Amino acid sequence: MAFMPAPGYQPSYNPTLPYNREIPGGLRSGMSIYIQGVASDHMKRFYVNFVLGGTPGCDVAFHFNPRFDGWDKVVFNTMQGGRWGSEERKRSMPFKKGAPFEMVIMVMDEHYKVVVNGSPFYEYGHRVPIQMVTHLQVDGDLELHSINFLGGGPDPGQIPVTIPAYPGPGTTQTKPPYELPTMEGPPIFNPPVPYWGRMQSGLTARKTIVIKGMVNQRASSIVINFKEADSENVALHINPRVSEGVVVRNTFMDGKWGKEERTISFNPFTQGQYFDLSVRCGHDRFKVFANGQHLFDYTHRFSDFHKVNMVEIKGDLSLSYVQI
Template identity: 45%
Template sequence: MSFMAPPGYQPVYSPAIPYLGPIYGGLREGASIYLQGSVPDKITRFFVNLLCGQSESSDIAVHFNPRFDGWDKVVFNSRRDNAWDNEEKIRSMPFSKGDAFEIVITCSPHDYQFKVNGKDFYTFKHRLPLAKVCAIQIGGDVAIQSINVIGVRWIVTSLPFQEQGGYPGGGMGEGCYPGGGMGGRPGCEIGPGGYPGDCGGGGFPGSNLPSMAGQPIYNPPIPYSGAIPGGMFPKRTVIIRGMVPYKAGRFGINFLVSRSRDIAFHVNPRIKDGVVVRNTMMGGHWGQEERQLGGDNPFKEGQYFDMSVRCGSDRFKVFVNGHPLFDYSHRMRNVNEIDGLEVAGDVQISYIHF
């Protein structure tokens, strides 16, 4: 069983490199692209291209190209009609050989803003229209753990869901259509906060789930404490993406009732012990711990994680990096009272998305 992503959240996990896949629904202002991966000890160079079409020969809106060649640098460029434009060279290298990294590309009205490992790196002004970008290409000496695009229009096509990098409609199809799917057919758009309607066939995993709407909370300080907009309810999904730093001991994630301070669902990865403890605290008293996992423990030093917590009618289902990790039966009678989220301990959070 794999994670069925709700509309607006379509990650690609551990793609083969070289990779070429759709940015489903296209880019728009406010969208962000998250890449998590690592570079080998013997890296020469790698690249990330944002394409204006479905093939390697398509125009390239942004070419991001770190080069380890004795004069370490990162090259930015664009390509139109198979001709490269002027390079922009940054004589600074934000990547370290053999280490994991996180790249965030944020789309603004005038440029792309690149962050590497949480730090501002470079701003590349638009040379081609943002609305034309509909695919991403990655190649070279790099391993990618996950790709995710946030803040795009989520399109439902009439095609059945195919397991092709987690995108409905399968591969790149005939072309990139504004407001349509990548399968070359017009689609039907789900607006912010909306539910999938009858788009003539639906039926793919995730189609009956609430849309991942609104902007995520980026890089929150730890400890973090905040409200869950609209509270928890059946079929609600919360995404927590982060990293376990080196020499981490433990961290905790609490889904709680702010009025009573009862903790309905406590997730407590203990890195040194190699366990993930779950529990509930009501009236100041902890219940029975649960520790059994449905797969390998993904919470390890130096590792990024993409944690999806889905609230069901009788249990929480927790997936990490697209794989089921455990279920946790509700111990609190009314899950609709859960309205707060806390994160504390030895962890770095890239974003929280409701």
């Protein structure tokens, strides 16, 4: 089963270094680049560059460069015409050697806004028009887990090439065998826990909900519910019981729980680790992916899943990104 990201959510998982790829749809105001990784135990420095072309020596619109050199700091700069401009520095280090991190670079009208591990870190004013930026580069003493381009258009390279052609007239098939997922609203960064999000049009086939966060260091349990806002009914209850190492799924309907399901291909919910969950509603089941890999399917037990109009998230976690 192929993972098909929704338009506006273009992830790349476990990319190799050096990373040098085109930004889907080009860079523009309102986009965000979300990077998860682990700093090397012996990290000296790494960089994230927004560049004008993907070739060596090209100009750099935004250079983000943490340096562990005895005077730990992060350096910011721009290269134009092959020459670096005036450096901006912040003598504060938001990264720890050997520790996982997540950073979001938000593209604003007047500046780049950098958020690290949920905390605002720096704003860097534009010296080069963002429309000229074409590629993202990352390299140095780190391990990349994921890079997500948020708010851009669909990237043809992200759509599986194995989608069969839609048959012509005269066939018995009435719709394509695969349908691209959809999303309803804009992303919310760093929402508080517990979190409640309303789906104004209810749950529909092809709708995708993305949840990114971090499991607390001493986590015991997490709950993610897809439910009816005006009742106690829960169509899909996802319950990572971190202390037990299992992920329980169930449905609560007519005042009682149904039969639990526990089988998964792997467990992404471990203490102190980030996760990236994508829940897609199909015509007959939920299809759930974690960190770009298929986690489980859950057959609909509600006769009318369109009545589901709320996402509830609570428990031992922090949230960095939710889009419903």
